[in-house]
Amino acid sequence: MGKAVALSNEDLAEIGRMLADAGDDDLFPALRQRFPKLFFTRCDASDVGETPFISSAQFDVHLIDSADHCVQITADPVRATGIVLARRSVTS
Numbered sequence: 001m002g003k004a005v006a007l008s009n010e011d012l013a014e015i016g017r018m019l020a021d022a023g024d025d026d027l028f029p030a031l032r033q034r035f036p037k038l039f040f041t042r043c044d045a046s047d048v049g050e051t052p053f054i055s056s057a058q059f060d061v062h063l064i065d066s067a068d069h070c071v072q073i074t075a076d077p078v079r080a081t082g083i084v085l086a087r088r089s090v091t092s
Helices: 009-021 024-034
Strands: 039-044 059-065 072-074 082-087
Touching: 009 024, 009 059, 024 039, 039 059
Parallel strands: 039 082
Antiparallel strands: 059 072, 059 082
16 A cells, blocks of 8 residues: 655645646646556545545545555544545536
């Protein structure tokens, strides 16, 4: 399983800025380049029942902990091995 990356408050703030600034096509390559030790995946927000760690205009951000036997959502940035970006429907 993955090794925890220990996301800092600065890392989380940068991820939030990147979510606000990047378009969908540019977002994942930019995140993977900036944070190469993290696993990133995306899904629809309706697929995740847990409370997001942070949210942006388009995405709910959930931290993944896969350091132990089972992969799970965590609220602890120190245990994070990856991030789920759950895309929310944008209504006009």
